[in-house]
Amino acid sequence: MALTVVYAIGTGHVVGALDLTGAGGTPPGPETLVGRELPLRVSLGGGRTATLPLNARELAVASVDDEPGVLADPLAFGVELSPEGKPKPTLLRLPAWTGDGGIALAADGVTLTVKVPVPRAAKAVVLVSDDQETHVLAGEIPAQHREVTLPLTLTSGGTHGVLALVAGWAGRLEKEAVT
Structure with a gap:
C-alpha cells in the first residue's frame, strides 16, 4: 500500500x-x-475561478x-x-449521478437529486462559492428518496462553484447558475 x-x-x-x-x-x-484546508477549484469562465476550501x-x-x-x-x-x-x-x-438536474441552484436553496432512491439516509455536504465567502451546507437525503433541498440565499442569475458530496455517490465539482 x-x-x-x-x-x-x-x-x-x-x-x-x-x-x-x-x-x-x-x-x-x-x-x-x-x-488548514484543502482548496478545490472550479473554473467559472471568463478567467474567474471559484475556490471551495475543505477544512x-x-x-x-x-x-x-x-x-x-x-x-x-x-x-x-x-x-x-x-x-x-x-x-x-x-x-x-462510487456511481455517478450527473445528468438531468443533479444539482439545481435557486435563489432560495440548492437541490441535489440522485438517479435512484437511496436505500438508507445518505449524508450530503455542499459547498457553494459566493464572491468572497463559501457557504457550507449539510443535510441528508431521506431513505427511499432521491433528493434533498438545502436552504441558501443566492442572487438570481449568478454563477457559482459547487462541490456536492452525497454519501454513496461520486462527488461533483462544477459551476452552476442560479435559476
Missing part, C-alpha cells in the same frame, strides 16, 4: 490522492498534507491499495470504514 488518500469524514469521499513512494507506516495527518478538521487520511484511477478522478472514489471505524484498504468506486 503506497497510495495515500485524503477523504471527507462525513461522507467518505476521496478529495485528494498521492503516491508516497517509499513511505511506510502510519500516514501523516490531514493538516500535514493539506495545511482539515473535516478530513482524514488513509493508506489504501493501489488504485490508479483515484489519482485522475478522486471524487469518483470513497473510503469505507470497518466496524471498528478504521478505513478499509480497498477504495469503493
Whole structure:
C-alpha cells in the first residue's frame, strides 16, 4: 500500500490522492498534507475561478491499495470504514449521478437529486462559492428518496462553484447558475 488518500469524514469521499513512494507506516495527518484546508477549484469562465476550501478538521487520511484511477478522478472514489471505524484498504468506486438536474441552484436553496432512491439516509455536504465567502451546507437525503433541498440565499442569475458530496455517490465539482 503506497497510495495515500485524503477523504471527507462525513461522507467518505476521496478529495485528494498521492503516491508516497517509499513511505511506510502510519500516514501523516490531514493538516500535514493539506495545511488548514484543502482548496478545490472550479473554473467559472471568463478567467474567474471559484475556490471551495475543505477544512482539515473535516478530513482524514488513509493508506489504501493501489488504485490508479483515484489519482485522475478522486471524487469518483470513497473510503469505507470497518466496524471498528478504521478505513478499509480497498477504495469503493462510487456511481455517478450527473445528468438531468443533479444539482439545481435557486435563489432560495440548492437541490441535489440522485438517479435512484437511496436505500438508507445518505449524508450530503455542499459547498457553494459566493464572491468572497463559501457557504457550507449539510443535510441528508431521506431513505427511499432521491433528493434533498438545502436552504441558501443566492442572487438570481449568478454563477457559482459547487462541490456536492452525497454519501454513496461520486462527488461533483462544477459551476452552476442560479435559476
